[in-house]
Amino acid sequence: MSSQIDNLLTENRRFAPSADFAAAAVAGPDLYERAQEDREGFWAAQSRELLHWQEPFTQVLDWSTPPFAKWFADGELNIAYNCLDRHVEAGNGDRVALLWEGEPGDERRVTYAELTEEVKRLANVLTELGIGEGDRVALYLPMIPEAIASMLAVARIGAIHSVVFGGFSADSLRSRIDDAGAKLVITADGGWRKGKVSPLKPAVDQALSDRGDGVQSTVEHVLVVRRGENDVAWTEGRDLWWHDVVPAASPEHEARAFPAENPLFILYTSGTTGKPKGILHTSGGYLTQAAYTHRNVFDLKPETDVYWCTADIGWITGHSYVAYGPLANGATQVLYEGTPEHPEPGRWWDIIEKYGVTIFYTAPTAIRGFMKQGRVIPQARDLSSLRVLGSVGEPINPEAWVWYRDVIGAGTTPIVDTWWQTETGAIMISALPGVTETKPGSAQVALPGISIDVVDEQGSHVGAGGGGLLVITEPWPSMLRGIWGDPERYKETYWDKFGSQGWYFAGDGARLDEDGDIWLLGRVDDVMNVSGHRLSTAEIESSLVAHEATAEAAVVGASDETTGQAVVAFVILKESYLKQHGPDGLAQQLRGWVGEQIGPIARPRDVYIVGELPKTRSGKIMRRLLRDVAEGREVGDTTTLADTAVMSVISAQVR
Numbered sequence: 001m002s003s004q005i006d007n008l009l010t011e012n013r014r015f016a017p018s019a020d021f022a023a024a025a026v027a028g029p030d031l032y033e034r035a036q037e038d039r040e041g042f043w044a045a046q047s048r049e050l051l052h053w054q055e056p057f058t059q060v061l062d063w064s065t066p067p068f069a070k071w072f073a074d075g076e077l078n079i080a081y082n083c084l085d086r087h088v089e090a091g092n093g094d095r096v097a098l099l100w101e102g103e104p105g106d107e108r109r110v111t112y113a114e115l116t117e118e119v120k121r122l123a124n125v126l127t128e129l130g131i132g133e134g135d136r137v138a139l140y141l142p143m144i145p146e147a148i149a150s151m152l153a154v155a156r157i158g159a160i161h162s163v164v165f166g167g168f169s170a171d172s173l174r175s176r177i178d179d180a181g182a183k184l185v186i187t188a189d190g191g192w193r194k195g196k197v198s199p200l201k202p203a204v205d206q207a208l209s210d211r212g213d214g215v216q217s218t219v220e221h222v223l224v225v226r227r228g229e230n231d232v233a234w235t236e237g238r239d240l241w242w243h244d245v246v247p248a249a250s251p252e253h254e255a256r257a258f259p260a261e262n263p264l265f266i267l268y269t270s271g272t273t274g275k276p277k278g279i280l281h282t283s284g285g286y287l288t289q290a291a292y293t294h295r296n297v298f299d300l301k302p303e304t305d306v307y308w309c310t311a312d313i314g315w316i317t318g319h320s321y322v323a324y325g326p327l328a329n330g331a332t333q334v335l336y337e338g339t340p341e342h343p344e345p346g347r348w349w350d351i352i353e354k355y356g357v358t359i360f361y362t363a364p365t366a367i368r369g370f371m372k373q374g375r376v377i378p379q380a381r382d383l384s385s386l387r388v389l390g391s392v393g394e395p396i397n398p399e400a401w402v403w404y405r406d407v408i409g410a411g412t413t414p415i416v417d418t419w420w421q422t423e424t425g426a427i428m429i430s431a432l433p434g435v436t437e438t439k440p441g442s443a444q445v446a447l448p449g450i451s452i453d454v455v456d457e458q459g460s461h462v463g464a465g466g467g468g469l470l471v472i473t474e475p476w477p478s479m480l481r482g483i484w485g486d487p488e489r490y491k492e493t494y495w496d497k498f499g500s501q502g503w504y505f506a507g508d509g510a511r512l513d514e515d516g517d518i519w520l521l522g523r524v525d526d527v528m529n530v531s532g533h534r535l536s537t538a539e540i541e542s543s544l545v546a547h548e549a550t551a552e553a554a555v556v557g558a559s560d561e562t563t564g565q566a567v568v569a570f571v572i573l574k575e576s577y578l579k580q581h582g583p584d585g586l587a588q589q590l591r592g593w594v595g596e597q598i599g600p601i602a603r604p605r606d607v608y609i610v611g612e613l614p615k616t617r618s619g620k621i622m623r624r625l626l627r628d629v630a631e632g633r634e635v636g637d638t639t640t641l642a643d644t645a646v647m648s649v650i651s652a653q654v655r
């Protein structure tokens, strides 16, 4: 990490907002002043301005039983009404909500009126299937309009969705369905990826199949969208086609008001242990901050902007900045089903040109990938409609930042580097376009209404120029409300480290520069960040040891030019297995095994078969030393190892 800090310290390019942009910007410097004067009053005002409350709230924050927060607790609202009906009632029913493009090139334009009607029909279907307030519905879908409609219909009836990324395996889907006790799964036959149909329904069938332990799945029905037109197996009585039931349902549906703290969704994310955590978000505070950040951070002008966030709805970015934020704000957005390089590497730039995208939000890993392909590809397209560019998911290195601004943003667009997490629900640290002078590589400042600090292990402020741990010092509206079914783990993971101060520990290292701006330095725990996706070392290790050949495994995140970090595994094989089969082809097999067990994103870049792992006298694996090997560095201090010779053996084996 120290070489990274040195690099960042030498970065001193600055980009002031243009006078024109500043004059027309949605956000002004006054936001900071207002939030500073009265934080809770500021959030209350934002919430009243941005949302429709059927029952207005009188309380703002209830922090009487920390770390369990309640925001706007006595207010009532309907999330789907806020994202849909009210725009239609305001006369904007003909505005396009979704400019959808399938990977094969098919298109659909869905207006706010059409999306509202579809969601009302689906809400009626869900109710007929016995789904009610508080029930869990798992979604396992490609990026198609039905995915957005499903999230909103579940929200409309006060149920809870759990979106599972379509790239996750049947096993991962199963554990998420089981943990949440889902009653319904909404899926598709398949979706288009890299020029072919990638099936989804078979994974659902497998996830719900009898696992031989006599335990029945909680799932009663599977609702299936036809998209890939691939053949699928069918379970009569359980499975239903979307096109049979949704168009036949009534388009009338009244949006009932639910309390602000009604759960809205669970989203699973990796932690430091093997079992993914079900992060729980609720309604009123979440939608307030999603709408507020989407409007101010992206300078959204819903009448004229065409917004595009490339995230999949399987991640938090897809929840807050594809589904909820943009729709609450009545935005017009692009929704694209496929991969960036299909049928050729300029696909994204074609989409920007075709739809006249004005605001574009993507991840550093994608930007670095495009940088490698060269500027000729984007420069062959007209990208002049772009006026704001966003980045999310991991630290963006200054070179990629500057390339993004120069090549994609014509050297003029502001760039917002947005720091946040699944747990924070919405953006927490970012420049404001038109307000902030930007610095390549720094996420910069806490948003108005958000309180952030960088402290040392003891909790002392490091002050300008210092490095330490990122903490959030005041509760915020879209904060997670807990981990599904595990309040203890919620406290331990986020609140115990700085328990006496009552701060939220984010798990990220950070540095403050001379101006007090924040530079994120990556995770300080055993969580890896691969292409902006969070993976747990423990989860991949337990997958590896579940293979019959493996005796022991250690996984580290090694820095990688394109993906930020890459998964590198060190594996000790079982003697008995080696005697029978030998080691040939095993590294390759183990990579595939992890890919199948968890999902392709978790597949290790490298698997090294080694004879021993570096351990302390108390038996703790020293991943730091393995990371040195994986990154091709000289191995660091080995004096605390039980057997100091181990590292030279491993280095030799890896070479």
Ligand code: WT7
Residues within 6 Å of the ligand: 269, 316, 317, 391, 392, 393, 394, 395, 396, 417, 418, 419, 420, 421, 422, 423, 443, 506, 507, 508, 520, 521, 522, 523, 529, 532, 533, 534
């Ligand atoms: C972790 C959260 C937020 C949606 C996508 C990822 C890293 C995220 C940034 C950024 C530096 C970032 C952090 C964080 N991260 N955005 N702009 N600069 N690091 O959500 O999967 O919950 O991961 O991603 O390490 O803790 P997530």
